[in-house]
Amino acid sequence: MIVFVYARDAHYGIGKDNGLPWHLPADLRHFKRTTTGQTIVMGRKTFDSMGGPLPNRKNVVLTRSRSFQAEGAEVIHSLDDVLQLSKQEAIYVIGGAEIFALLWDICDKHIVTVIDEKFEADTFVPPLSEQEWELVETVPGPIDEKNRYPHEYRTYVRKQAK
Numbered sequence: 421m422i423v424f425v426y427a428r429d430a431h432y433g434i435g436k437d438n439g440l441p442w443h444l445p446a447d448l449r450h451f452k453r454t455t456t457g458q459t460i461v462m463g464r465k466t467f468d469s470m471g472g473p474l475p476n477r478k479n480v481v482l483t484r485s486r487s488f489q490a491e492g493a494e495v496i497h498s499l500d501d502v503l504q505l506s507k508q509e510a511i512y513v514i515g516g517a518e519i520f521a522l523l524w525d526i527c528d529k530h531i532v533t534v535i536d537e538k539f540e541a542d543t544f545v546p547p548l549s550e551q552e553w554e555l556v557e558t559v560p561g562p563i564d565e566k567n568r569y570p571h572e573y574r575t576y577v578r579k580q581a582k
Contacts, residue, residue: 421510422502422523425454426545427533427571433541435516438469441539446567451514454531458512461502463519464488480505482519499523517543529577533561536570554579 427447428434435441456476464483473479473492480494482502488495496502499522505511513523530548553576561571 421529422506422527423510423512423529423531424520424523424527425451425460425512425514425531426520427451427535428545429535429537429539429541431538431541432544432547433539434545435543436539436541438465438516441541442535442537442569444533444535444561444567444569444571446561447533447535447571450533450561450573455512455514459505459509460512460514461505461519462514463516464490466515466519467493480511482522517545520545527578529575532574532576534572534574536572548576552579553577 426434427440427444429441433441455474459478459480460474461480461482464481464485467479467481467490473490478494479490479492480496481488481490482496484497486497496505502511502523513519513527524546530553555574556577557575559573561567561573563570
């Protein structure tokens with residue numbers, strides 16, 4: 421199973437300058453709860469932007485660079501490597517945009533934080549088609565002094581072909 425985990429703003433922005441355009445601690449906690457104990461797959465730029473592997477997860481970096489090494493992470497180089505891994509266990513894809521684009525058509529589930537605000541972004545994801553995806557869960561996120569933006573956590577699953 422291939423699961424995407426990401427946050428997006430009202431205009432489908434997911435990043436700016438290899439980082440998040442917003443500060444939303446509740447979303448970071450949600451991300452940690454969702455991915456702890458799981459296998460996470462990311463691109464090299466995402467791995468580099470985090471400054472190292474995330475704890476309590478199996479970190480996998482997908483890169484075309486055959487010389488790239490990542491201490492504390494497994495490095496893979498192809499779509500076939502991702503598919504083999506996803507046959508063995510659920511994988512949680514956490515970005516970036518190139519990795520999402522590569523796997524978009526074969527993803528099984530999206531766990532998305534939708535932030536009801538527009539931010540300056542340079543990286544985007546496409547909208548999810550209602551014909552292809554079913555919204556199965558919506559949970560409102562907290563709004564307080566540290567989490568100023570209205571947001572909710574949505575889970576979508578791919579509809580079965582009729």
